[in-house]
Amino acid sequence: MTEMIATRDAYGKTLVRLGEIDKDVVVLDADLSKSTKTHDFAKKFPERFFQMGISEQDMMGTAAGLATCGKIPFASTFAIFASGRAWEQIRNTICYSNLNVKIVATHAGISVGADGSSHQCIEDISLMRTIANMTVIVPCDAVETGKAVMTAAAMKGPVYIRLGRAKVPIILNEDEDFEIGKGKVLIDGSDATIIACGIMVEKALEAAQKLRVRGGTNCRVINISTIKPIDEQLIIKAARETRAIVTAEEHMSKGGLGSAVAEVIVENEPVPMRMIAIKDRFGESGDPGELFREFGLTEDDIIKAVEEVVKK
Amino acid sequence: MFGLEEQMSIEKLQVKATEIRRDIIAMLGEAGSGHPGGSLSAADIVTALYFSVLNIDHKNPRREDRDRFVLSKGHAAPLLYSALAERGYFPKDELMSLRKFGSRLQGHPKIGSPPGVEISSGSLGQGLSVANGMAMAGKLDGKDYRVYALLGDGEIEEGQIWEAAMTAAHYKLDNLCAILDFNGLQIDGPIVEVMNSNPIREKWTAFRWNTMEIDGHNFEEILRAFEEAKKIKGKPTIIIAHTIKGKGVSFMENVVDFHGKAPTKEQTRQALEELS
Structure with a gap:
C-alpha cells in the first residue's frame, strides 16, 4: 500500500526544516495555522511567526513589507481566502512590486469535502496565473511539495503554491530533482x-x-x-x-x-x-x-x- | 543620523515646501492629468519628513538601516517624486516626464522607480500593512530605523486599514508612525457626505494607537509631533494632521474637483505665480 500524506503536512514539516536553515524565513498565517500546518513552525520559531488573525488582505500586505526588508515571508491560509479575498493585494502590492513573498495556500479544490463550496477553491490557478511576475506551482504529492517549498524559498520573486487538505499517495521518488518550469x-x-x-x-x-x-x-x-x-x-x-x-x-x-x-x-x-x-x-x-x-x-x-x- | 548634513530651519522648510508645491503644479500642468489636491495638502508633512525627520541617504537609497516612508495614498505621487528629486535621489529635470510613456515616474508609485520609492501603491488601503511589515522586520532584526506611512482621510474607508491598525497595535509597533492627511475631501465630495468616518481620533484610540492632532501646515507642530512619536513606547502613533486640500493655490484650496484634475496651462501659470 502506498503511503498517504497530505501535501499540507509535507509543507508544515518542510517549513520547520527551512526555518532551521534560513533565518530570514518568516511565516504568517490568518488564524488557520493548525489547518495549514504552519503551527509547527510557530512552535519552533515563535519570534519568526506572525499570527495575523482573520485578515488575509492585511497578511499579504504585511508579508510584502517584510519582503522589502530582506525577509522571505511564507503567507498561508486556505486557497479561497489567499487567492480570492486578497487577490488585489497580491496583484498590486506583492506582484507589481515583484516582492519575494511565498503564498502557500492549502484546502484547494473540492477534495476539501464536507465544508462545502465556500471553502472549496476551484478558481485559484486561474486567478494566480493571470498576474504578471507570479509563479504558480501545484505539487502532486508530499515529496514534490517539500521540494517545491524549498525551491520557492531559494528563488527570488512571488510564488503561489497550491496544496490540498486530503491525504494523497506518494507518487514521486525522493531522489528525483525538481525544477520550477519543468514538467x-x-x-x-x-x-x-x-x-x-x-x-x-x-x-x-x-x-x-x-x-x-x-x-x-x-x-x-x-x-x-x-x-x-x-x-x-x-x-x-x-x-x-x-x-x-x-x-x-x-x-x-x-x-x-x-x-x-x-x-x-x-x-x-x-x-x-x-x-x-x-x-x-x-x-x-x-x-x-x-x-x-x-x-x-x-x-x-x-x-x-x-x-x-x-x-x- | 546620516544623509542630511544639517536639519533645516523652519524658515528653510517653508521655502522647500513652496518649491515642492511649485514642482507639483509644474509636473501636473505638463502631464495634463493627476492629483493636485491631495499632493498639496500633504506637502508640508512630506517636506518635514524628507528634510528634517527621515534618516535616509540618497547616495545609498537601499541602505539597510534607513527610515522607510510609505506613501499609502499613492495618488499623491507627484509629491513623493518632487521630495525625492529635491532630496537628490534623481535629477529634477526628470520630474517633467511624470505620467509619460517610458518615464520612471509612473502615474502612481512603483517600487524602486525612481530609487527611493519604497513600495508600489495607488490602490488605496494597502500601504499601512506594508509599513507594518517593515516595522516588524526592523524589530526582528533589532534595528532602530523608523517607518512612516502617509494615509489619506478618504483612504481609511478601506477595511484593510483597520485590519492593519489592529496588527500594528497587537505587535506594539512603536517604530511605526502613521500620518493622516485629514483634508476632509475625497473624489465624490466631502468625507462626511460620501462616507462619514467620524469620529476619527476616537477610532484610532479605540484601536489602541497613540494619537495626536496637529495643524498639518504648521512646521513647528509637525516636527514636534514626529519627535513626540519617537518617545512613545509599546504602541504605534498616528498623527492626525488637519490640512487644506489644494493648500497654497488659492483656486484649488478646498475645491473637490482638484482632487484628480490637473491645472490647465493658464491655471498652471497662475498657480506658479502664487507660489513664487
Whole structure:
C-alpha cells in the first residue's frame, strides 16, 4: 500500500526544516495555522511567526513589507481566502512590486469535502496565473511539495503554491530533482498524452495503466506541477508526438491547467484536446470520492476523454 | 543620523515646501492629468519628513538601516517624486516626464522607480500593512530605523486599514508612525457626505494607537509631533494632521474637483505665480 500524506503536512514539516536553515524565513498565517500546518513552525520559531488573525488582505500586505526588508515571508491560509479575498493585494502590492513573498495556500479544490463550496477553491490557478511576475506551482504529492517549498524559498520573486487538505499517495521518488518550469514524463506513450497536476496526477497514472491493459492505448502521462511558467517545450513535444491531449485538474476548466495547456497548443501545435476539470459550477458538501464522481474527475472520466480524443 | 548634513530651519522648510508645491503644479500642468489636491495638502508633512525627520541617504537609497516612508495614498505621487528629486535621489529635470510613456515616474508609485520609492501603491488601503511589515522586520532584526506611512482621510474607508491598525497595535509597533492627511475631501465630495468616518481620533484610540492632532501646515507642530512619536513606547502613533486640500493655490484650496484634475496651462501659470 502506498503511503498517504497530505501535501499540507509535507509543507508544515518542510517549513520547520527551512526555518532551521534560513533565518530570514518568516511565516504568517490568518488564524488557520493548525489547518495549514504552519503551527509547527510557530512552535519552533515563535519570534519568526506572525499570527495575523482573520485578515488575509492585511497578511499579504504585511508579508510584502517584510519582503522589502530582506525577509522571505511564507503567507498561508486556505486557497479561497489567499487567492480570492486578497487577490488585489497580491496583484498590486506583492506582484507589481515583484516582492519575494511565498503564498502557500492549502484546502484547494473540492477534495476539501464536507465544508462545502465556500471553502472549496476551484478558481485559484486561474486567478494566480493571470498576474504578471507570479509563479504558480501545484505539487502532486508530499515529496514534490517539500521540494517545491524549498525551491520557492531559494528563488527570488512571488510564488503561489497550491496544496490540498486530503491525504494523497506518494507518487514521486525522493531522489528525483525538481525544477520550477519543468514538467515530468511519468509514463511514456505515443497514442495520447494526459497532462495533470496535483491530486489528478495519480488518477492520470491509473487511467493510463487501465487503458494500456484494456485496449492497447499507450498514454504518455505528464506531471506539470509548475503551471506558470509552463513547460511549453514538453507540451509541444507531446502534442507533436502523440497527436492528442487530455488535461486533468481539480479546478474550473476556465482558466486553469487545461486553459494554460490549450494556450500553448493552439499557438504551436494544434491537436485534439479534452479537459477534465470542473465545468462552470460550484462545489458542494460531500465525501471527496463522491464529489470527484459527481464532478467528473475520476480515472474513468479521464479514460473516456482519452478514447474520444484519440478517435478524432 | 546620516544623509542630511544639517536639519533645516523652519524658515528653510517653508521655502522647500513652496518649491515642492511649485514642482507639483509644474509636473501636473505638463502631464495634463493627476492629483493636485491631495499632493498639496500633504506637502508640508512630506517636506518635514524628507528634510528634517527621515534618516535616509540618497547616495545609498537601499541602505539597510534607513527610515522607510510609505506613501499609502499613492495618488499623491507627484509629491513623493518632487521630495525625492529635491532630496537628490534623481535629477529634477526628470520630474517633467511624470505620467509619460517610458518615464520612471509612473502615474502612481512603483517600487524602486525612481530609487527611493519604497513600495508600489495607488490602490488605496494597502500601504499601512506594508509599513507594518517593515516595522516588524526592523524589530526582528533589532534595528532602530523608523517607518512612516502617509494615509489619506478618504483612504481609511478601506477595511484593510483597520485590519492593519489592529496588527500594528497587537505587535506594539512603536517604530511605526502613521500620518493622516485629514483634508476632509475625497473624489465624490466631502468625507462626511460620501462616507462619514467620524469620529476619527476616537477610532484610532479605540484601536489602541497613540494619537495626536496637529495643524498639518504648521512646521513647528509637525516636527514636534514626529519627535513626540519617537518617545512613545509599546504602541504605534498616528498623527492626525488637519490640512487644506489644494493648500497654497488659492483656486484649488478646498475645491473637490482638484482632487484628480490637473491645472490647465493658464491655471498652471497662475498657480506658479502664487507660489513664487
